[in-house]
Amino acid sequence: MIDLFNYQRRKSSIVHIGALDMGGENPVRVQSMTTTNTNDTQASIDQAECIIRAGGELVRLTTQGRREAENMKNICEGLRQDGFNTPLVADVHFNPNVADIAAQYIEKVRINPGNYVDPARKFIKIDYTDEEYAAELRKIEERFVPFLNICKAHHTAIRIGVNHGSLSDRIRNRYGDTPEGIVESCMEFLRICEKENFHDVVISIKSSNTVVMVRSVRLLVEQMEKENMCYPLHLGVTEAGEGEDGRIKSAVGIGALLADGIGDTVRVSLSEEPEEEIPVARHLVNHFNRRAHHVMIPGTASGAFNWTCPTRRPTKVVGDIGGDHVPVVVSSVRKPSDEAFATASKADYLYLGAELPTRFDDGRQYILDFNVYAEHRQELAGKAVYPVFPVSAMPFVSMVKAERKFLVLRFGAPAEEYIACLKAHPEVVVVCMSNHPNRTGEQRALVHEMMNAGLQNPVIFSEMYQIDEKSDFQLDAAADLGALLIDGLADGVWLMNEGKLCPETIEETAFGILQAARLRTSKTEYISCPGCGRTLYDLRETIAKIKAATSDMKGLKIGIMGCIVNGPGEMADADYGYVGAGPGKVSLYRKQVCVEHNIPEEEAVEHLLALIQKDKESL
Structure with a gap:
């Protein structure tokens, strides 16, 4: 059980990722992800080495197709020839066959339960009977077990990486867009791993919403304890943004979990150069490491407090403080x-x-x-x-x-x-x-x-x-x-x-x-991804243009996404979304609804501003 008052690392199992061990008594590992085209071998090697020199202990690369998965072998060999044994991680979405290929060449594969066998997310309401739901689970197992067998044969670890923005239609329809649904999406795959006696598993649950992210991870920890599991956890606030806002947002979400001793590896997702993420992650890890072995705090938890689903403490209003007032x-x-x-x-x-x-x-x-x-x-x-x-x-x-x-x-x-x-x-x-x-x-x-x-x-x-x-x-x-x-x-x-x-x-x-922390809005919020090899336009230049044009729109949330992987879902509470739809093409969203398709990149920012202005005038 988590001690609310006294810092101690959560006990987790040890996962072997190439030459690196994670979990157990091992240090909290820090990592980042390349933004290069994974088919460009030398560019990917160079950027991976930048991340490693900055202190990164794992490097992840997007692996969206068979060509990219095959080229992971060349990237890995190039790094090893340069004297680096840092584990590589293949990031796979939509195509389980790609995961099968990548698992043969590198130390770890990330799969996303939301799109592993259910890629056609349409965010529409379809009721599943218990029999239909069970049939979907069998379909997952039939496809997932062969992948686990490949991982066993090649000593490859996996990350089950659930993103709030890419839950399957089946999960959303049974559980809603909730922490419970996020956790169940993960547990379905973990139960198969347990059944197959495969334990080199790391888990992540991410969201651009810090409250959803923290509550979901807490709920996952509780659920794993109930089912006698103790897998290591990868922490991150996805699409945190850039600059000061991205750092503060990441520190709130990641810090809330590290404070309770939760977390075995950290990735801070910033819309910046990948190596810039490493010092931020290391700072957060070191900040909480200093709390180890502190003088005991004899606190007594209140029975009115629910750690997995906290609500605001009831208070009497004093002027403009307390009650329903914002902090x-x-x-x-x-x-x-x-x-x-x-x-x-x-x-x-x-x-x-x-x-x-x-x-x-x-x-x-x-x-x-x-x-x-x-x-x-x-x-x-x-x-x-x-x-x-x-x-x-x-x-x-x-x-x-x-x-x-x-x-x-x-x-x-x-x-x-x-x-x-x-x-x-x-x-x-x-x-x-x-x-x-x-x-x-x-x-x-x-x-x-x-x-x-x-x-x-x-x-x-x-x-x-x-x-x-x-x-x-x-x-x-x-x-x-x-x-x-x-x-x-x-x-x-x-x-x-x-x-x-x-x-x-x-x-x-x-x-x-x-x-x-989603408690008080004082300025425009930008939910922007860090970019990767899937990014379909100049992400940093676009963020700068959108910020310059919208920074005075207090209370507005704008999602800026490089591709469709987490686009509409991760922008669930954004007012508007700007999503890469293809090379040089952008689609615009109002909430989760696409309202303009395949706009030329050079015109897309102006179209976004026109959409916002049109909505303002209609109010």
């Missing part, structure tokens, strides 16, 4: 040079510390240290200014009058005292902090302690760092908050940093993390 963002203004930031800030609350500002802006809400607030109470009358109390000042909560108050708490604070205080003061919002090496576990422990006491005061999670590098700060903050946000425990986020970062970066990161 708030608190930003800190700690020095006079931050005055320009304070004026432009989009945060819901600005923390001023012990300093009164030169002026209070209309419509702005502020937080002041309680003693300063009490001293200036009369001149603050009528202003949206609220006191914050350290735990040592808890006795003063009753003495200071305010319609809204904040109390900083850490797990381990005298429970009887703070519980009595919070029960007597429903107007108090808890600011949950931690300096424990496993801050996720300790912050979880405090909220579970509150839940066990029946408290419904809202909770803001505050994270303090001392980091100078922007990317490191974004990754650490997103990874630390991921599990807490997806657990449904957060009513707000307050990031602080003592390093060299400007307050704008800190605040933007807070909003970005909330958007990545």
Whole structure:
């Protein structure tokens, strides 16, 4: 069982992938995928070597046809001649015969249950009788077992890689577009592996939606335990995008699972050069490795909490915090040079510390240290200014009058005292902090302690760092908050940093993390794939053009997909989709419905903008 409060790696079986072992006590492996044409032997070798030199421990290549599968032999031989023994992985969709060929030449084959024997996904409602459903399962087994026999003969490992965006019609029609359906899609194939005594299996469940991804993996872990399975897990947020948004989104989803010790290999899917993914994956793995052997946190899980299907913790509304309100963002203004930031800030609350500002802006809400607030109470009358109390000042909560108050708490604070205080003061919002090496576990422990006491005061999670590098700060903050946000425990986020970062970066990161966790939308979201040998247009140039034209469309989700493999499905909650349909051709989607087919690539962005504008005008 997963320990919510104390970090330890999930126990998994060991899988042999060529010269590399994965799972068990082995380190969490990091990997990436080439974007070259797999028929171009030298280009594929060169890019694979770039990934390996960056620290990649596995390299995956798209293998969409027989020619590509056959050429994997040449790529593998070329790498070995250059002195690299890094395992190669063939990525196969739609054609099981291709998987059979690739399994003879390389160390691992990825197959997708959603299109292994059921490639004709039409996303239409067809009811399957139990007999028809069973017949489909037999068809899968009849085709899958010969592949497993080839893998046994050649000592080839496999990855059963389920993508949210490519579930089969059969699964969608029986289970819906749900985590339960995603998990069952995987388990159907795993049960065949068990029956055939084939155990060199790695599993992945991916989605561009971090909530779906995390919930599905948690549910899979629980289901595997029920069926006495412990296969290693490959983690990734598919179509995460590029730049800061892609990194934050990946860190939220992957971090939420690594925090619970789940994960044996990581691939961060960025719409960038493949080798750029490796340092991000390595950073996330190292971030959680540092939590090993920490001082035990004696937390008690609340019976009201469901780890596999968490819902938002019920809270009483305090102003604009808690209840059904989106989580708030608190930003800190700690020095006079931050005055320009304070004026432009989009945060819901600005923390001023012990300093009164030169002026209070209309419509702005502020937080002041309680003693300063009490001293200036009369001149603050009528202003949206609220006191914050350290735990040592808890006795003063009753003495200071305010319609809204904040109390900083850490797990381990005298429970009887703070519980009595919070029960007597429903107007108090808890600011949950931690300096424990496993801050996720300790912050979880405090909220579970509150839940066990029946408290419904809202909770803001505050994270303090001392980091100078922007990317490191974004990754650490997103990874630390991921599990807490997806657990449904957060009513707000307050990031602080003592390093060299400007307050704008800190605040933007807070909003970005909330958007990545699907809790609050503050800007346009781009669901873009990392590209591979199947990509049918210049992906990075297209992303840049679409971003430049749509970045001010707050709340809009746009999917940018290189090919049809995960296109319509992975864009399930996108408003619009831009999908490679053929060489130099693009199809446009509204939700999952294709509305324009085979547009010349050079005209496609303009067609997308016209479609968006037409829909806006019709509202």
